[in-house]
Amino acid sequence: MTTRVRFAPSPTGYLHIGSARTALFNYLFAKHTGGKFLLRIEDTDVQRSTEESTRSILDGLKWLELEHDEEIVYQSDNAPRHREIALKLLDEGKAYRDFTPKEERSGDVKAAIQERAREQKDMRDNPFRDLSKAESDAKADAGEPFAIRLKVAESGKTTFEDAVYGFQERDFSEIEDLVLLRSDGHPLYNLAVVCDDIEMRITHVIRGQDHLTNTHKQVLIYEALGVEKPTFAHLPLILAPNKGKLSKRKHGEVVSMTTYRDSGFLAAAFRNFLVLLGWSAGEEKEIYTMDELIGKFSLDHIHKNNAVFNFDANDPKHWTDDKAIWMNAEYVRTMPLEDLIPLVKAELKSAKLWRDEYDDDDKTHFEKTVDLIRERFFTLKDFSNQGRAFFSEDFDFDNAAIAKNLKKFPDLQTRLPELAGTLETVDDFTHDTLETVIKGFAEEKGVKFGVLMNGARTLLTGLAVGPSMLSVFETLGKEKTLRRLKSQVAWNQ
RNA sequence: GGCGCAUUCGUCCAGUGGUUAUGACGCAAGGUUCUCAACCUUGAAACAGGGGUUCAAUUCCCCUAUGCGCUACCA
Helix, strand or coil: CEEEECCCCCCCCEEHHHHHHHHHHHHHHHHCCCEEEEEEEEECCCCCHHHHHHHHHHHHHHHHHCCCCCCCEEEEHHHHHHHHHHHHHHHHCCCCCCCCCCCCCCCCCHHHHHEEEEEEEECCCCCCCCCCCHHHHHHHCCCCCCCCECCCCCCEEEEEEECCCEEEEEEHHHCCCCCCEEECEECCCHHHHHHHHHHHCCCCEECCCCCCHHHHHHHHHHHCCCCCCEEEEEEECCCCCCCHHHHHHHHHHHHHHHHHHHHHHHHHHHHHHHHHHHEECCCCCCCCCCHHHHHHHHHHHEECCEEECCCCCCCHHHCCCHHHHHHHHHHHHHHHHHHHHHHHHHHHHCCCCCCCCCCHCCCCHHHHHHHHHHCCCCCCCCCCCCHHHHHHCCCCCCHHHHHHHHHHHCCHHHHHHHHHHHHCCCCCCCCCHHHHHHEEEHHHHCHHHHHHHHHHHHHCCCCCCCCCHHHHHHHHHHHHHHHHHCCCCCCCC
């Protein structure tokens, strides 16, 4: 039997980092087992679901390259079918009509639920549970509104074997007669999920641990329907640094996938970071290609304890998890150059720094430039910010760099243009030749080589840090190097 | 309140009935270099607590603590 898994987000916001990981795990499991990865949008909560959210989630998945197989299922489309099934259970006596008026909730719903739960009541205590069919039908015919609840047996327990958490059981006395269909005729989550999973022939339900207790309710529905239940695998949660819930409201943009895309992260790097949150192959290796992940991923290496997504909202340097940043930098500087080039191209295009020659006459030179500067970059954004001087004449000078490398050594104001004059005669504008010439120049003029190079760095790139200057000279080329060495712009700032 | 799940460095993790308890991020120190956020080397840093079981527990069991989840006509 081919495995079929699904990622089933509810479109009430952008793609959350935790959801993204759930999607990733589902995807990897599907591909590992040669199965299908399906997508279902759980938009049954009409009040909160938005099309914009759906789009944002789809964008996030697309960016992560978690492509789904088959058509997207919109849960709301299946509502009639869910209703039918609830009615069927009613008909079979496995569910009953509850005529209790709906309790309107407002304000702090969580607190209200907690408060009510404290009352410790008998889960089977419902005046309409044992109403005769005739009485129930009569009331319904009279137009009295009702919800449909599953009739959970007086005694017994549900059990299932979770692929991550192991054997689970729950006594019926802990499970209320859950509502299947609202009094307005809309199906509820637990019913909808089970019906759709059956319909989509899902073999493995891989989702967040917050559903672990709910699963017992769903098992009950499977049993009432007489359908074999799928394998369940619950995933540990991803928590905020204070070990609390990671939410948009409290933590803002750090939890959104689009933030990473827009900050110049590489999908491959972020995926790699994400997969290590709650899973490991049990080895010391940490950098994996997608193919390696597909090959190694398995449910039994998923952890049981929650992971903390570590960041400090008050510190720009640690705005997101350090390891994610490191992972991205690692990818930027070590991934195959040919894979990086298109990404840099897209970044330069969006920063209006792209020139068509980079793809054509200047291709080799462009690639060499990218290869040189990527060594100390962290994100794709760095190519258009820090790396701007390599692609444009219009770049800024860092004041600290000017102070440290130029103003502190006033004679450089004449020495650097002088150096330009000397370099004018160099035809072989490459690292080694330049080194010989410039070292000779430094000695002759009594200037320290390092001071000369640092000054040049600021003049040529606007910065105080960067790759070896001899390589920068070579990469930038003679013409630009000479012009910038002679320029007085930075000196006048 | 009830029920459930969890607990190894600050964070992500490895691991075992007998180990100097692994690796990574971050941090610190040193080094290389023309600079550095890169690179190299080194260092500090953890088995929640208490009981058992055992010749021996970080590892198995129980209790406590803590955290998280569920307890809706939300998903």
